[in-house]
Amino acid sequence: MTYFVNTMKALLFFLFTLPLIAMPDKPEKDVVYTEEFAPDGITLNVKESGWVYSSKKGGRKRGALKVGQDVDLVSFTDKAYFVRGKKENGIGVSGWVTPAAFSSKDPKFIEKLKQVHTRQLLVRELIEKKEVALGMTTEESSQILGKPTKTTLRRNANGQTQVWEFIDYENINHYTLVRDPYTGATYRRLSHTTNEEKSKTVVEFENGFVSAIEISEHNGRGNPTIIAAPVIFTW
Helix, strand or coil: CHHHHHHHHHHHHHHHHHHHHCCCCCCCCCCEEHHHCCCCCCEEEECCCCEEEEECCEEEEEEEECCCCEEEEEEECCCCEEEEEEECCCCEEEEEECHHHEECCCCCHHHHHHHHHHHHHHHHHHHHHCCCCCCCEHHHHHHHHCCCCEEEEEEECCEEEEEEEEEEEEEEEEEEEEECCCCCCEEEEEEEEEEEEEEEEEEEEECCEEEEEEEEECCCCCCCCCCCCCCCCCC
16 A cells, blocks of 8 residues: 555656656747756745745645745746745745745846747747747757758857858759651750759858848749750661
């Protein structure tokens, strides 16, 4: 019986903590996850006892945070933080808490997190649309464009500049005109195939952020030179 109870406790712990380990495949539209922009995590200090709620809009109370402890910021909206910490009795707890319950080394952390919240929602939307924007990081850009075809790195007294080139190629079939020696009819015959540049996107980064974007597309070869079909002799 004791084994069964302990097993159930472990299973329940796993089920309730699993959503906190990684960002879900389809995150809530107004929730930003810390791992999206800060893989090393963000720690906040509890300056006053705040109720921990089951929902970002309130809901069931899970207990009150112990004052003076550090908690891990998992995700947040512009009005509430989802944190992991301990209750006043020392038992672990996770849930939604008002930002007013926390302090940070940065006195403007609440204002800055609101700015981060606005930016990350926009970045998430652009990534879904596969659209690169000025101010994006190299990691955000790579999620949209993938691995660059060519990279260039330049360092100077003001920092470093990176240039990423993404070249899209397409196969072009080339044909020659051939005349049938018996019927005299002319037809096209495949001569060879070349892999030619279709479009190119150049992204420039200054100190890790997109500073310029250049997109070029090839619209064809223009008017080609026309020559007579090869003369085929018959005997």
